Amino acid sequence: MTAFVLVSGSHVGGWVWPEVAARLRESGAEVFPATLTGLGNRRHLANPGTDLDTHIEDLVQLIDHVDAPELVIVGHDTGIHPVLGATDRRPERIARIVHLDAGIPQDGESVLDLVPDQTVRERLLQQVGEGGGGWRVPPPTLEEWALRGSLDGVPEDAMARLTCLAAPQPLGTLTQPLRLTGAGAKLPTSGILCTSNGSSIALVETVMQFGDPRFQGLSDPRVGFFELATGHWPMLSCPDELAEILLRAAAGEGHRLATTVREQSAHLGRFLLDAPERPRERPRERMGRVDLHLPDDLQDGEHPRSAVVFVHGGPISPELRPTPRDSETFLGYARQVAALGAVGATLDHRLHSLADYGQAAEDVAEAVEMVRADPRVDAERIALWFFSGGGLLSADWLAAPPAWLRCVAASYPILAPLPNWGLGQPRFRPAAALSGAGRLPIVLTRVELEQPVIAATVAEFLAAADGAGAAVEVVDVPLGHHGFETIDHTAPARDAVRRAIGSVLTHLRA
Template identity: 55%
Template sequence: MTVFIMVAGVFTGAGVWQETAARLAEAGGEVHAVPLTGVGAGRPAPSVPVDLETHIADVIAVIDAVGPAPGGEIVLVGHDYGIHPVLGAADRRPQHVARIVYLDCGMPQNGVPALAAVPDRVLRAQLSDQAQHDPFKGELAPPSDGEWQCWGSTAGLSAAALERLTDLAAPQPLGTLLQPLRLTGAAAAVPSTGVLCTRNGVGIDLVQQRVDLGDPAMAALTDPQVAFFELPTGHWPMLSCPGALADVLLRAAAGEGRRLRPADASATPVHLRPFPLEVPEVPRDRRGHVDLYVPDAKGPRPAVVLVHGGPVPAGVLPTPRDWPSLVGHARLAAAEGVIGATLDHRLHDVGDFESAAADVTAAVELVRSDPRVDADRIALWFFSSGALLTADWLRHPPAWLRCLVTSYPLLAPPPDWGLTGSRFHPVRAVSQAGTLPLVLLRAGRETPEVAATVEAFVSAAKGCGAHLELVDVPNGHHGFETRDASEETRHALRHAMRSVANRLTGDAVSHTSLGG
């Protein structure tokens, strides 16, 4: 018999597991939803300060009470903040734990407090300041109905479920967020399963992409003892889809799930596959963090500045400006008689958009200052999550910006990136684009979480009368220029670049409606 010991996330007590626990019990499991000290509606206030070690002790007490039952196994489930006390307990009782389930949460590291995983960056900074004074005093008030989105996606929650989440919520003792997690490494040997709630922003394919990029932090996830599941819902699956969650937990306990493939040094990773078009071998002219590909043409020429997505781990080689996709676009621009420019920016983590935006602005000014460039005729082309950086340019398009392009773009920040209230939100910014021509290359087989942001952007653009041209790649996946070397992809790339070049050179260009 499998014993499930489940620990809820920030502000939420054991009551949120009610339906999931019932279904696990119906399937023959023994279930314990851990009541954490100082958290949970109706629980008496503790007589001593509560910190992370208090909650680790709560979980250990349940493990010890269950004991190593003959023929049974313990599966620890940590949701959100709950993974911190789960890992702390597993580190102290590894011999009793058969599997750890990471339910829509990060991968806490030794010495790092749970505060690091709080999505709200402003709140995180405020609490970090408090930690310098008295980290064990006080508590954090729970969100109201309309504030939960700052802590994770509420997708899938009915109005009644959201109301219930608010009713069950309780203040979170600050010490639980501010005290660093201490691990000896013993829990690392315990098999684990990640359950990703894709409407909260991350799916298995995105994790695999990080592995393929050579991110050292992701390498451990390719261990055969690590498996993954996806749930197409928001951050609180125990309330939005308790039955599906129970099924996934049962399968996780049985060792099922998708495994990630290790980065293969002998194979060409997706981002380094060849560009699908034959393009001229225009030489590279390196200027700081910018490379120019200049056509053999007279006089100052318009330029297309190509902005990569991310996050791209620091230290990855080659850097994005040398990736075949970016170089291919730049040389394709040169073939159309305009200068192609690639650049590197510092989007190494989801907290780096401010730095990346500054890098892009500096790169654009460097390009415009080059005597070979017509500074009054510039196009900006953004890829993937780099498209979040378009918001600044949409909101205040300068006169020299003649066109803004996005390929398979992410156009609204995922809830778990902590950018919900930030300026990096193109869906909200497009209403201020005015007459700026926009070109969007849309992948027909886009991931659902990214596709939802594209459709929201298209709808917003239609509502405000923006000048948007859609270039569809019906059978294309995210990153189609290296993943889908088809005639459909080649046609879309040629069409989009020609459309951009025509807008830059002033030639007549037909406008594609918002429907096509």
């Protein structure tokens, strides 16, 4: 007989699981919805000392008092923190860990550490001081729930109940770091991804293909994945489907990444255009985080050339090797541009986590000024070309483009924060910035086989561009994938790259 422990996230208790629990029990399973100290009908037990260790001990006690020899423990949202803590203390009792639309916190990370938006963190702490007595986070209002994840599919009455029964969250449960010994690291794991909230198996595979070492463990055959076409609250929006997937997860089913992720990381693949034949290829010049690829015929002291600054995506691990500017994609683009008479500039900015967009924006601005200050560069003729998750960084330049910025390009860009990214600040929203772009030329390379959640951000941007009268040229890549330059060596893909480069250089020379 399978036994499930169901653990919800912040502000919510075991009362959120009744329909899922009923379906699981109908299948013959035992079910134990957990209500942690300070939440649900245990809210009166909270005090200023209630912290993550308190919630971990709640689960340890529950595990110790369940007769079932092995448990499947499910952590939804921030509930994964106490789940992993309890699993680390009782690994011999756990048959499988299920991450239900939840992250993968590491040793030493608190819940607040993983909230990427500084303004959101500051607002939360302000609420603690104003309405939480200095140690509790007031429960979200009906409007605030939408900022914490997609509400797609949640019925109105369920949403009203969620708001009514939500309890203040003890601050210590969000600020105390998770401490793990590694005792539960090798347990079988399942991930249930809610696609309307920005997660999908295809998106995970894309991240894996780009070689980020933080996620290589996801290809372990003991890790299985499932998708639900719903928002962040599947226990409210589709309890029957969720219960069925939990039973399948307990049986060891699920999509394995090991069978689908390419053996060679995408960022190590060969660039789809052959290196141009050049009489003598000048060695690139490295200046801190910036590399310059110079045209062969550029002589010191002669008329400076226009430049294209290529801005990689992310977030990526600082341990990733090669770094983006040494990858085949950016070496390929920079060499093509240099062969056509312009300066190609690449950089490694510090977008290592979702919290780093502000830092990455500063790195890009600093790199641009460094490129413009080089005497071989025409400081009045610069193009910026953004890729993938770097697309959000284009917002600053679209909102108030300087006179020297002659073109903005973007390839398979993410043009709005994904629903589960938790980026509430308006700064990194290119669609909202278009009102200031005027007639600045924008060249957008769009791939046909884009992840739906990313394609939706591109569609939103194009709709805003149409409304603002922005000058957008769309270059389509038939049957192209995200990061197609080292994956899709097809004639249409090669034509798309040539067309995009040609258009950017034309705008620079106009």
